Amino acid sequence: MQPVSLTRLYMLRIVYLIIAVGLGLVIWPGVIHHEQPWSVAQGFVNCMLAAFGLLCALGIRYPLQMLPVLLWELTWKTIWLLVVALPAWRAGPLDQAMMENLFAVGIVVIIPIAMPWGYLIEKYLKQPSDRWSRSVSN
Template structure:
């Protein structure tokens, strides 16, 4: 596994901290104090953001172990920007809600800047995946004979 510099670890911690503080200021007040029940979409979004903020707290302590959380955030925001925001902007149909969400999603740029990409490649692309059965890897390689 490639060495991850202390600078890169602290960069990841800063990203997690920005997420925690940002969501604590924006989302948590509405989760703790909401006057009426939420609709389906609003409830899903608020609960997912709350869970994301809690997992980001773990990322401050375990920045490498929580990388999948940042990859999820980077992936969904990139998809949303490409599939929703870009076509709306190109067609001139971007309303206030799309523009506001686009601005919020553009903060995702801090994730690829802090991400230790060599580590991500080695850990999630090159490293052998976990086994799919109870069969011993040694027996599987040589063919099991009973």
């Protein structure tokens, strides 16, 4: 497997940093100091985003080991764009809330630019999987 270039590693670190700082500024103040109880949905969203921000902070140090976190982000945002935003856009003008969410989700475009696709294909698609049973064949 070819090593990932230092440039690509720094690109990944920048993506992790942008996400970690962004969520740190937007989500964590509310996690630490929220005066009223959250709804169940809002609690799920805020806690998941807080955890995602922490994992991205870890990705600054370990950019390749934390790639599944970025893959999750890329996957769910792509699905959201296809099954929520695109049909809404086709149905007519987007309301203010949809436009704000579209902008927030649209930032996902930085992930495929930084992603080391060759490494990802070798590591997650071509590499043999972990064993499924106790027996080890030599």
